[in-house]
Amino acid sequence: MDLYAENILDHFQNPRNHGRLAAPSITVDDANPLCGDKLILDLMIENSHIKEIGFDGSGCAISQAAMSILTEEILHKSLADAENFSKDELYKLLGVAISPARVKCALLGYTLLKKAIILLKHQES
Amino acid sequence: MIDPHLIKKDFPILSRMIENKPLVYLDSASTSQKPQSVIDAITRYYSNSNANIHRAIYTIAQEADDAYEATRESVRAFINASSTEEIIFTRNTTEGINLVAYTWAEQNIHEGDIVIVSALEHHSNLIPWQQVAIKKNARLAVIPLSRDPETPYLLDMEWFKKYLIENSTSIKLIAITHASNVTGTINPIKEIASLVHAHSSAKILIDGAQSTAHLPIDVQDLDCDFFAFSSHKMLGPTGVGVLYAKKQLLEAMPPFLFGGDMIREVHQRDATWNDLPWKFEAGTQNIADVIAFKEAITYLTNLGMENVRQHDQKLIAYARAKLESIKNLKLHIPKNNMDMTGVISFAMNGIHPHDIAEIFNSENVCIRGGNHCAKPLMESISVPATARISFSVYNTEEDIDIAIEAIIKAKKIFNIS
Numbered sequence: 001m002d003l004y005a006e007n008i009l010d011h012f013q014n015p016r017n018h019g020r021l022a023a024p025s026i027t028v029d030d031a032n033p034l035c036g037d038k039l040i041l042d043l044m045i046e047n048s049h050i051k052e053i054g055f056d057g058s059g060c061a062i063s064q065a066a067m068s069i070l071t072e073e074i075l076h077k078s079l080a081d082a083e084n085f086s087k088d089e090l091y092k093l094l095g096v097a098i099s100p101a102r103v104k105c106a107l108l109g110y111t112l113l114k115k116a117i118i119l120l121k122h123q124e125s
Numbered sequence: 126m127i128d129p130h131l132i133k134k135d136f137p138i139l140s141r142m143i144e145n146k147p148l149v150y151l152d153s154a155s156t157s158q159k160p161q162s163v164i165d166a167i168t169r170y171y172s173n174s175n176a177n178i179h180r181a182i183y184t185i186a187q188e189a190d191d192a193y194e195a196t197r198e199s200v201r202a203f204i205n206a207s208s209t210e211e212i213i214f215t216r217n218t219t220e221g222i223n224l225v226a227y228t229w230a231e232q233n234i235h236e237g238d239i240v241i242v243s244a245l246e247h248h249s250n251l252i253p254w255q256q257v258a259i260k261k262n263a264r265l266a267v268i269p270l271s272r273d274p275e276t277p278y279l280l281d282m283e284w285f286k287k288y289l290i291e292n293s294t295s296i297k298l299i300a301i302t303h304a305s306n307v308t309g310t311i312n313p314i315k316e317i318a319s320l321v322h323a324h325s326s327a328k329i330l331i332d333g334a335q336s337t338a339h340l341p342i343d344v345q346d347l348d349c350d351f352f353a354f355s356s357h358k359m360l361g362p363t364g365v366g367v368l369y370a371k372k373q374l375l376e377a378m379p380p381f382l383f384g385g386d387m388i389r390e391v392h393q394r395d396a397t398w399n400d401l402p403w404k405f406e407a408g409t410q411n412i413a414d415v416i417a418f419k420e421a422i423t424y425l426t427n428l429g430m431e432n433v434r435q436h437d438q439k440l441i442a443y444a445r446a447k448l449e450s451i452k453n454l455k456l457h458i459p460k461n462n463m464d465m466t467g468v469i470s471f472a473m474n475g476i477h478p479h480d481i482a483e484i485f486n487s488e489n490v491c492i493r494g495g496n497h498c499a500k501p502l503m504e505s506i507s508v509p510a511t512a513r514i515s516f517s518v519y520n521t522e523e524d525i526d527i528a529i530e531a532i533i534k535a536k537k538i539f540n541i542s
Contacts, residue, residue, distance in 0.1 A: 004480070004484075004539070009539065013475075013539075033496075033500075034495055035477075035478070035494065035496075035510055036479075036496050036509035037479075058477075058509055059477055059479070059509070060478075060479035061476075061480045061539075062479075062480075102483070
């Protein structure tokens with residue numbers, strides 16, 4: 001099955017940046033009510049850059065691997081870069097075809113990141 | 126005895142191939158497939174007799190009317206109601222339950238009263254009662270699952286008896302599922318109804334969505350006050366449900382929806398209501414699907430519900446033995462096959478149910494992964510979700526073998542022993 005490519009399974013079974021941060025600047029969480037995927041994401045911001053990132057959660061391989069891949073990608077990036085990071089770029093990193101039924105799983109972590117950035121901007125202003 | 130290989134031939138969708146693999150349908154708890162006779166009845170109605178019912182005097186209107194009312198009689202006989210006046214057509218089980226919540230409960234549930242549900246409810250038999258409780262300032266009590274390791278996934282009947290006796294004057298309604306759509310658990314409805322009627326004046330409503338396709342139903346023997354179910358889970362079309370209620374209750378209840386066909390006399394500023402059951406069927410009904418529903422009942426009746434039950438039991442026993450031998454797989458079903466219908470939930474270490482369902486789909490096996498519209502139940506059995514296979518009359522032991530192969534494939538992909 002193409003969906004469960006080595007990359008996805010590797011991130012699912014050995015997630016990067018897994019675990020909560022001691023002193024996050026912001027924490028966001030969300031769940032996918034249909035299948036029970038859950039994610040909580042911590043960001044620590046310093047000089048408008050993502051200095052530390054951590055997540056915890058449970059759910060399907062796609063939701064958890066996509067979160068892991070995303071954290072690896074955006075760690076140390078500026079908030080502006082994280083804000084500009086697009087869905088298409090995430091899909092490219094996942095490297096597998098995501099069927100319509102699995103879009104919510106694949107984007108759960110992505111929407112969390114976007115939510116965190118909006119909240120951080122509110123905090124600033 | 127049922128021969129599912131012969132039955133399969135009556136269901137055109139089951140001969141469909143996708144990427145050279147046969148369709149293996151193990152999601153009948155969600156919706157069942159339809160035999161050719163049901164499909165033909167829909168076409169026949171639209172091709173020959175399409176007309177509105179209860180209105181016109183011309184021939185095809187009379188045919189439509191007769192066919193629509195003939196289904197009502199089939200339903201009555203199928204669940205052994207005493208009269209067709211007690212058979213209300215709805216859109217589905219959910220609408221039947223909401224009908225009771227908006228009419229009977231509106232009149233009969235007051236502040237401080239108690240509505241009891243069980244830990245096994247589908248959201249459709251939970252949310253309406255949550256809303257009634259909130260609106261009326263009433264209490265919602267929940268019969269918990271048994272904590273006895275000998276009776277997992279069964280309701281704690283000792284708790285229920287005690288609670289019923291201690292609160293008998295406040296309890297107004299017990300709304301409970303006949304069979305769980307997650308664990309397959311069959312609740313002891315007859316015992317519950319007899320306790321309720323012996324100790325209180327409360328009414329009992331049964332969610333029959335998961336039982337009518339699996340068990341012989343006799344509403345008089347069960348002695349329930351309300352019984353709601355859906356056509357689409359028992360080989361019939363979608364968009365048709367049934368609410369059975371005892372006649373004296375229906376007579377006292379106000380109408381649910383107002384409009385055409387549910388009235389007797391209409392004046393500019395007031396109106397009176399039609400006789401039962403039409404008092405509860407406002408507006409043009411889902412005529413074609415109601416008419417086709419009769420063919421589904423005929424199909425099940427010809428098989429014989431006792432035989433259907435036996436076939437279900439055979440598949441449960443076969444699947445349980447195979448599933449129990451798989452390492453790192455946990456079944457979420459009662460210990461005793463007789464306590465359940467053909468609905469089997471399971472979970473696997475290291476593979477989320479959604480991924481299990483995805484890998485099953487790659488083998489063209491249709492199963493469900495998720496919380497099955499029963500989130501509180503997921504919490505009480507401490508899992509975020511389960512994978513679920515469910516049976517109908519057309520399922521064979523070979524279908525289960527293919528499902529087992531899909532599980533082995535999933536373990537291989539996820540590298541799990």
